[in-house]
Amino acid sequence: MTTNHIQELLSKLNELRAVFILGQRAIPFIEEVVYFLREISPLLSEVNDSLAESTRKMPRASSQLKSVTQATEMATTEILDLIDVVLNDLDAFKKSWAAAPEALQALQAQEEQLWQPLPESWHEQLQSLREERKQHYATLQAILESQQQLVESLRDRMNRIMLALQVQDITAQQLAAVNHLIESVRRRMAQLIRRLGSEVLDDLELSQQLFAEGTFDPHARYDRDGARQKQVDALVDALQNNTPLPEDRGSAEPASQEEIDALFDSGTPTSQDEIDALFDGGNTPASQDEIDALFSGGTPASQDEIDALFNPKQNDSDS
Amino acid sequence: MAKTVLVVDDSSTARKFVTFALRARGLTVLTACDGLEALEKIAQTPVDLVITDLNMPKMDGIGLVQALRSDPEYAHIPILVLSSLEDAELVSQSQQLGVQAYLTKPFDAQRLQYEVSKFIS
Numbered sequence: 505m506t507t508n509h510i511q512e513l514l515s516k517l518n519e520l521r522a523v524f525i526l527g528q529r530a531i532p533f534i535e536e537v538v539y540f541l542r543e544i545s546p547l548l549s550e551v552n553d554s555l556a557e558s559t560r561k562m563p564r565a566s567s568q569l570k571s572v573t574q575a576t577e578m579a580t581t582e583i584l585d586l587i588d589v590v591l592n593d594l595d596a597f598k599k600s601w602a603a604a605p606e607a608l609q610a611l612q613a614q615e616e617q618l619w620q621p622l623p624e625s626w627h628e629q630l631q632s633l634r635e636e637r638k639q640h641y642a643t644l645q646a647i648l649e650s651q652q653q654l655v656e657s658l659r660d661r662m663n664r665i666m667l668a669l670q671v672q673d674i675t676a677q678q679l680a681a682v683n684h685l686i687e688s689v690r691r692r693m694a695q696l697i698r699r700l701g702s703e704v705l706d707d708l709e710l711s712q713q714l715f716a717e718g719t720f721d722p723h724a725r726y727d728r729d730g731a732r733q734k735q736v737d738a739l740v741d742a743l744q745n746n747t748p749l750p751e752d753r754g755s756a757e758p759a760s761q762e763e764i765d766a767l768f769d770s771g772t773p774t775s776q777d778e779i780d781a782l783f784d785g786g787n788t789p790a791s792q793d794e795i796d797a798l799f800s801g802g803t804p805a806s807q808d809e810i811d812a813l814f815n816p817k818q819n820d821s822d823s
Numbered sequence: 824m825a826k827t828v829l830v831v832d833d834s835s836t837a838r839k840f841v842t843f844a845l846r847a848r849g850l851t852v853l854t855a856c857d858g859l860e861a862l863e864k865i866a867q868t869p870v871d872l873v874i875t876d877l878n879m880p881k882m883d884g885i886g887l888v889q890a891l892r893s894d895p896e897y898a899h900i901p902i903l904v905l906s907s908l909e910d911a912e913l914v915s916q917s918q919q920l921g922v923q924a925y926l927t928k929p930f931d932a933q934r935l936q937y938e939v940s941k942f943i944s
Contacts, residue, residue: 581836673837723909733930
């Protein structure tokens, strides 16, 4: 072995020592990282469970919304049926009373005829009675007219109630849109949970069908002033006359399916491998014992040894 | 003889509303839940007018209009759209397909009766 060889060996030993020194310096940091990972592990598990729980609750929320729609539909139908009955009754009432004013007039005319053959002296004696009866006839006539007006007014109000109930149809569509949104979010969350490798997926199977898209209008709203109809009329006019279309309203619209998809996809989707790598740390996950072993390394170094590693020159001079 | 109107809508309440508004004018009203059922009903009973929603399962309103317009036997039947959708593209498409009137939900009964009266005298 030449001097050069010895020098080279010493150089390599120095390099090796530097590596050890670096390793020793890094140990506290790595320990902190491991401690952090140990701390965060149950937290991640909790988040995962929470996601699963929320996802599991969604069908219930969706089902409750459907129940609300069904209940309001049933109630609306019952009210409509009752209105129908009331309208029919009013029609019958109106028909049965339609002849009343004429009958009253005929009765009054007959009575006038009955007065004629009576002697003139009776006329004077019965004048006050005759006037009183005329007043009664006039009162009856006024009552009949007011009854007819009342029937018309009731019919009008019934029709207004009936049309106001259209709100049920509109809210049903709005609820269907919310249901669709919930189902979409649930599916995405279930996919996320699956990606995270959760073992609680058995009861999260996506058996529930999405509310069929295209069977509801997510933009439906209860517009009582007819603004929507006016907009459509303006559109139709513009189309028929080949004039420029009215400007788009740009209302605050609920998110479309595409928008929801975009929110979840956020550009570059993360692959399953990437997620696995994040959670598994590669193909061969290290056990806690393995990690401990890495840091324990058999016999722990003494403080002097560590100091020596970090201050080699001083040690050399000491010796 | 009373004229017959076919009301096509997947909402039972919406069908009822329209039925009420038209029956008040002495019209006979048939109903269907979607486009396919509407075609079946039309095949069984001649109708003078069709009022259809757009958003429906199985066959939507546009599909129904296309089916009716492409069949020489039914091409002459006036069609009114009654929908909560007010999208310009849909209105334009409906017009191009030969829809006679486009009404929005919630509808005004008098306006509906007026539009119907234009095609049923």
